[in-house]
Amino acid sequence: MRGPSGLYRKRQQRTQEDYLSRTVDLRVEELVWARSDAPALPPTVSVTADGWQLKDGTKKELGSPDSSRLEVGHDYVITFARFSDGAWSPLGSNGVLPYDHGRIGEGEFQGETGTADAYRSTWEERLVPGDEQPMAFRTVGKPATSVQGILRSATPDATAARYFGLDPAARYQKVAGASEPADTFCSVAAPLSVSEDSRHTPDELASVLTDLADLAGPAGKDASALRQYARSLQAGAGTSAPVDDTARKASVARIEQECGTEVGELLPTDTETDTGKG
Known part of the structure; x- marks a missing residue:
């Protein structure tokens, strides 16, 4: 190449x-x-x-x-x-x-x-x-x-071989599901739910998104969006720079479609600003 x-x-x-x-x-x-x-x-x-x-x-x-x-x-x-x-x-x-x-x-x-x-x-x-x-x-x-x-x-993984007709991301999910991993995509995404009143700094949110991209399997379109949004959060941490809005929206769509979890705008919340000095 x-x-x-x-x-x-x-x-x-x-x-x-x-x-x-x-x-x-x-x-x-x-x-x-x-x-x-x-x-x-x-x-x-x-x-x-x-x-x-x-x-x-x-x-x-x-x-x-x-x-x-x-x-x-x-x-x-x-x-x-x-x-x-x-x-x-x-x-x-x-x-x-x-x-x-x-x-x-x-x-x-x-x-x-x-x-x-x-x-x-x-x-x-x-x-x-x-x-x-x-x-x-x-x-x-x-x-x-x-x-x-x-x-x-x-030697091909036996489960993967049965699902060669699926695209790589779907095939990976079949294999990962068969092995019953301790952490699943949706279990890691759960704290992002708006009902959890979760609070994350840009770096914390970027870390969760990176973990989700890893659990999403092969780097397809949706996994790439998660990684790209995480990188834009890390690049702009501590500044007023805007995040990658295209990747953010794609990440919201991926999580909500996969898990049925409402994550709102999926923007970081600076905990120090919210709970700091009065």
């Missing part, structure tokens, strides 16, 4: 604000692996990517702490899926691997150009004893064929 052939800045509101997202065009150079009967990946794919925080006339890059930003001039190995609305999207932040010079781990990661050795060290710090090593760590320094070999030899 050749890194973005173009970057497009997009303001989220017509008024002055301090957050810009990007629309990134990715050109497919090679299909490494696809499961049987999977839909055909188009030659170019456009995705919404991390952007910038604007403050005092300067731009500060924003990005996930464990992923690539997708920058011009770099190559990547990306795991894509097509969702029910027809849109293609990476399967989460860990589904994007740097791939400059034909070596996994070499290239752009967290906004910086680094070596495969540095990438390996980053993942070594995150390994959990007893857990299966992530694909990123197992393939670092190797060509994309190493990813292909692992995927070809993998």
Whole structure:
């Protein structure tokens, strides 16, 4: 996957604000692996990517702490899926691997150009004893064929295999439901209900939204909105900057449709302002 052939800045509101997202065009150079009967990946794919925080006339890059930003001039190995609305999207932040010079781990990661050795060290710090090593760590320094070999030899989850006809987000929910996770999407969303009289600072609300995006499964359209709204809350915390209203409305719709929980405007409430000095 050749890194973005173009970057497009997009303001989220017509008024002055301090957050810009990007629309990134990715050109497919090679299909490494696809499961049987999977839909055909188009030659170019456009995705919404991390952007910038604007403050005092300067731009500060924003990005996930464990992923690539997708920058011009770099190559990547990306795991894509097509969702029910027809849109293609990476399967989460860990589904994007740097791939400059034909070596996994070499290239752009967290906004910086680094070596495969540095990438390996980053993942070594995150390994959990007893857990299966992530694909990123197992393939670092190797060509994309190493990813292909692992995927070809993998045994599909039995529950997922029964629901291959569903889109990735719906299929994930079937698998997660079968495993009865301690935390579900709706249990985490429950404190956001207007009936709970919940109070959250921007950072607290952003944390809940990020947890919801993780529980939503593969990063489809709705999960992306939750993450994007969380980022805009974090970027504007402590300022009067407006939040990403488009992502906020999409997040409200996702939670209320999924759980039947009324969350109102889903705006943060500064507890210190409300309960502080009289």
